[in-house]
Amino acid sequence: MAILPIIQYPDERLHQVAKRVEQITEATRLLIRNMAETMYSAPGVGLAATQVNVHQQIIIADLSEEQNQLLVFINPMILSSSGESELEEGCLSVPGIYDKIDRADRVTVTALNERGAPFTLEADGLLAVCIQHEMDHLLGKVFVEYLSQLKQTRIKAKLKKRRRENF
Ligand code: K1U
Numbered sequence: 001m002a003i004l005p006i007i008q009y010p011d012e013r014l015h016q017v018a019k020r021v022e023q024i025t026e027a028t029r030l031l032i033r034n035m036a037e038t039m040y041s042a043p044g045v046g047l048a049a050t051q052v053n054v055h056q057q058i059i060i061a062d063l064s065e066e067q068n069q070l071l072v073f074i075n076p077m078i079l080s081s082s083g084e085s086e087l088e089e090g091c092l093s094v095p096g097i098y099d100k101i102d103r104a105d106r107v108t109v110t111a112l113n114e115r116g117a118p119f120t121l122e123a124d125g126l127l128a129v130c131i132q133h134e135m136d137h138l139l140g141k142v143f144v145e146y147l148s149q150l151k152q153t154r155i156k157a158k159l160k161k162r163r164r165e166n167f
């Protein structure tokens with residue numbers, strides 16, 4: 001397995017729209033294993049293929065303490081959503097930046113698992129927010145883009161300064 005490099009905001013590749021996965025192969029399963037290792041080592045609770053520069057509709061999530069309840073969603077679609085949530089979000093592509101985002105509190109999502117079997121999941125709370133956050137990545141949207149222009153400008157400046165100081 002391998003830890004994959006995570007694209008850092010504001011890289012343009014984060015704005016690429018992911019394509020549907022037409023065939024789930026061994027290469028797809030290897031990518032998913034590598035995405036999981038990358039997410040666990042970060043550590044994070046979710047990851048979209050977009051963030052590792054693979055523009056296919058694949059997301060993963062694991063909210064368990066023990067990192068042993070991996071959820072894999074291939075070609076995910078939200079069938080319904082309800083309620084309101086305003087949870088603080090973070091993103092492995094925007095390290096050290098956290099902010100509250102308005103989202104649905106409950107979603108019903110349908111997808112394929114890594115063996116190609118369709119399933120439907122009802123999620124609420126942090127898992128529902130995480131699924132919406134990861135599905136946004138597949139559409140080329142990063143959570144900070146929900147914030148005001150002023151906040152986005154400040155975040156870009158902060159990240160630029162931090163990168164200048166680290167290199
Ligand atoms: O970069 C990502 O898309 C992953 C992101 C998922 C997420 C977290 C919170 C709300 C919405 C989406 C993260 O995992 S950020 C890191 C994080 O939240 C975390 C890290 C370690 C333990 C617990 C949480």
Ligand code: ZN
Pocket residue numbers: 090091092093133137143
């Ligand atoms: Zn993210």
